[in-house]
Amino acid sequence: MEIEQKIINTMRKLALDEIAEANSGHPGVALGLAPALFAVYKNANIYPKDANWFNRDRIVLSGGHASSVLYATLFLFGYDLSLEDLKEFRTLGSLTPGHPEVNVTSGVDASTGALGQGIAQGVGMCLAEKHIASLYNKKDAKICDHYTFVFCGDGDLMEGISYEALSLAGTFNLNKLIVLYDSNDITMTDSLSVTSAENTKQRFEAMGFDVITVLKGNDYKEIEKAIKKAKTKSKPTLIICKTTIGFGSKLANSAKCHGKPFTKEEVAEICQNFGVSSVPFEVSQDVKEYCAQLSNKNAQNYENWQKIKEEYKQKYPNEFEELFGDNVKRLEKALNKISFKKPISTREASGEILNTLANTLNNFFGGGADVAKSTMAYLNDKGDFSKHNPCGQNIPFGVREHAMGGICNGICLHGGLRTFASTFLIFCDYMRYAIRQSALMDLPVLYLFSHDSIMIGQDGPSHQPIEQVASLRLIPNLAVIRPADANETVSAYKIAIDNPAPTALILSRQTLPILKGSGDDALFGAYVISKEKKKMQAILLASGSEVSLCVQAQEELLKENIDVRVVSMPCAELFLKQTAKYQNSVLPKRCEKILAVDYGCGETFFKFISKTGKVMRINSFGESGKGQEIADLFGINVENIVKNVKKMIK
């Protein structure tokens, strides 16, 4: 057996060893996918000693359940992963978790596992590459010039997010995207024909892809040929690798080997058939030596690029800083100059601020799902990205929310750019898992969600958020900020630009007054926006547009000598991170009389009120009609706030 085939068989062996050791994992895909993985890692411009090399080819394993064989590959190619790590597959705290995690394992370019996400992330990486290349590459210095490889399976391609992302890849003609489709005709439950009768080749051609079919998907040399061919294509490429799930095992070609580990005895037998050691985790010397060579094969490319980078830094310090610096100070400086005097919706404020930032720094790159001009997430005079205009900074995502989220994750994973994604708040429900992934991967995607309540009016319940704000606030590691006016919106951006994790801004469609006292205290998550006069009798608590209702109610109440405090809480999560002392200074523990006011379900506020407190909120869906009429119908207005306070303090 020639050495490269032996490596592939060793990858298979190690994957099965991992799964047997953990007694958990997915052996079928590991056996089938190994040749394609080998072909890509061998041919990719990667340098395992610096796994995060900026100009490396990106490799995404969308079907993350094949993690075992990915880890085996990374180990063999010399990433920072040991045999001991492989032995700890799927154990708590190991470097080899059940599905690949980007901040855990060296060489993993994206967290995957939920099907379809990896494809969108790959498209995002490729989009980032194309954009950076067009905007930052110089004739004498190609700072960004690489391919993106994505492995996917049948399940990935069935998911809507993958269609959305790939359709966009075709439209944008992302010719450096190479998707390897592990086509084994078996899904978790059954043979593929039960759930899909598509002509995949034809579908991808219709979407603007070149398609190469490798009938012998078990022959890595055929896949290598296809990869080389794909690199010459002027369109994105789909390589269909006809593979065999569970190749080499008794369960080959059956759904039975999808998720059930082989016993150690079965593994030993399979290893013998493959001509590799049946001693668990044993790797032969010749494999080790050859892999060491492979691992180092792009050393020269790497060194050359380091030189380019150094020259780039000297010649183009400004661009260099944009790409590689964190630039937070520059953005902060720009933000500090902004202040609003006149009533304006927070989506409009957001639009102005975003444009100011994008005029400060060229590496803003994002867009909206066909509504950027309504959510105001549009960079003026910066052009739309297209195949003819890759330096355009606005990404016209089309009506593709879920892919938008996944693609922005990919842009962030790529590095070098600041990205934002925008749609109407209600449609965050279309992209929820992608938002969760931003949070899971610590990616500072900026989500701009406008049209934030029933106040959007006539479009009716299908378009009116009720539970969306509260439900976004439940996602761990996501900062959700709902500013009360334009100046709190500035503060919200201050939080966002320095947040290593994602931030979602919740923005109003309707004009909101500028509140006296609004501003940077919002950085604490919540603050007293309008203090009681003398002796506080109750607290009004709200976020967003409802804060101004509370301030109005405060004035009304004062006319009747009722003295209340108004607290604005743009970001509950952030407030909970403040000291107990600060929290107590805003919402004193002893205060039993807190009235929270919300145009939505208001669930977030229950944490902050005692049993004697109350949340004015909407327990049902919205209605089609004028915003104010709907608010009155549900009783969320100044009059009722006043009434409720009076009742409460009785």
Added chain:
Amino acid sequence: MEIEQKIINTMRKLALDEIAEANSGHPGVALGLAPALFAVYKNANIYPKDANWFNRDRIVLSGGHASSVLYATLFLFGYDLSLEDLKEFRTLGSLTPGHPEVNVTSGVDASTGALGQGIAQGVGMCLAEKHIASLYNKKDAKICDHYTFVFCGDGDLMEGISYEALSLAGTFNLNKLIVLYDSNDITMTDSLSVTSAENTKQRFEAMGFDVITVLKGNDYKEIEKAIKKAKTKSKPTLIICKTTIGFGSKLANSAKCHGKPFTKEEVAEICQNFGVSSVPFEVSQDVKEYCAQLSNKNAQNYENWQKIKEEYKQKYPNEFEELFGDNVKRLEKALNKISFKKPISTREASGEILNTLANTLNNFFGGGADVAKSTMAYLNDKGDFSKHNPCGQNIPFGVREHAMGGICNGICLHGGLRTFASTFLIFCDYMRYAIRQSALMDLPVLYLFSHDSIMIGQDGPSHQPIEQVASLRLIPNLAVIRPADANETVSAYKIAIDNPAPTALILSRQTLPILKGSGDDALFGAYVISKEKKKMQAILLASGSEVSLCVQAQEELLKENIDVRVVSMPCAELFLKQTAKYQNSVLPKRCEKILAVDYGCGETFFKFISKTGKVMRINSFGESGKGQEIADLFGINVENIVKNVKKMIK
């Protein structure tokens, strides 16, 4: 001008009148889509006097922003809608809301507006038709035999949910599905080419559709021809109607007429060009008379079907009852016989119960997104639905969560069947908007979500729900039930089968003990599952698998003479609907010491505890490792419950 063309122009005119009156709406699509709408309503087997006729052709307007012209059509075709109703377009409480709503307007078969959903719903209706026909039609009585028409636009087709649903329609060869694609090459922001360069015809052919292109999409006769042709096809059909957005207006063929109303003056001018009255809401006598005829044209079909129905009732009373009765009593009877004695996961319990129900009643029709055999949402011996086996009761949805939700909505909208949709809980994030739509439309879809916590273990954070239960509980009108053991699972089904709205069951992967005292008290949403011995010192509150932890902790505490109560709260929403007296008997208002325990974010519980209470919960994402190890890592275990109670009562 011939009369039918005049009707089309009157539809346009009325749509513009509505929009002008409301000063809100989408004129562009109304002008472009009118001929296709007319062609369908003229040729469809509908009977407006009985808008809900079981055997009518179904018609779904997926691009719900064209509501104005839909209402005009419904009015003209004689549905229960007056000119006065049209004048109230988009006003609060009217029969003509901003987007079509199924329970509001006679003749509206599905609530639409969020793009893509209507397509999945249409596929669901068509699937229901095919299944009912195969299972219930008799040689002498075709009780179900109709077409489903879906109107969609560019935006609908970009959404992933539409790809998922249509790919399945192709796989299942739903030949009675006719999709009319309003292809005007303009999206909300720009021309379509900016965001999509697809060859739609080729893509649909790859997906198993026949495609007919009507180049003169403004000529209703051409569309009629296409519809007639489509009815003869053996595959589902896509009719591409090349139309002109804003046809007849100065803004024709431009994104500018998408969402901006014309002024009344502009409307008058357009009406003159169309040769119809420019007096707002004036309809000429000849149009009225011809429409009255059209409205009645299927009277004979309708009468014939009524006879068939009557005969069917006589000859096949059992099937008749299944299709048209509510059958709750029969199902209840079956449920009452089930009780579990041995430890078993709630997903397994659910599987047994579901099968018992499906053996009681033949009209269960649902499935899972490639994981039905893991979530146990599989009907044994009932076969898989396929083009060759349309009486199969298990729908193999493939890895298509979002479409699964939308399709189940369509099945429910169709009527005659009970449907269920199943996947791992984490992936409810992929289908969230579809779940919301079940709730919005009052559709009793049964969602079966298993693998409900970190206890799934090694698959890691991408697969471990943290915020999902709490976030589902935020959706209005959705009953979310998380049973503590197998017997509470029976109770959960009792709630579900009688719930006119959707229910989501949250099920464990791991085995759970049978709890003493568990059972039908769960029907109250929450109840005392294990009472204090004498004097209650604290309350332990939980749902699902954590209830048994609490019961264990109670025992431990009792050894140290600490007397606590354990409350199981499978359904918070339901508990909140009980009398204050009942609520107080379970969670006494005076009780300051409530410790809630949750393997997830536990947000729901804050409503039920005072400021001195505490929620033991997970504030971050999960980890890859063994379930119990993860629970210990986060400190959610019996030991810590005991500790926390002691601290609390100090």
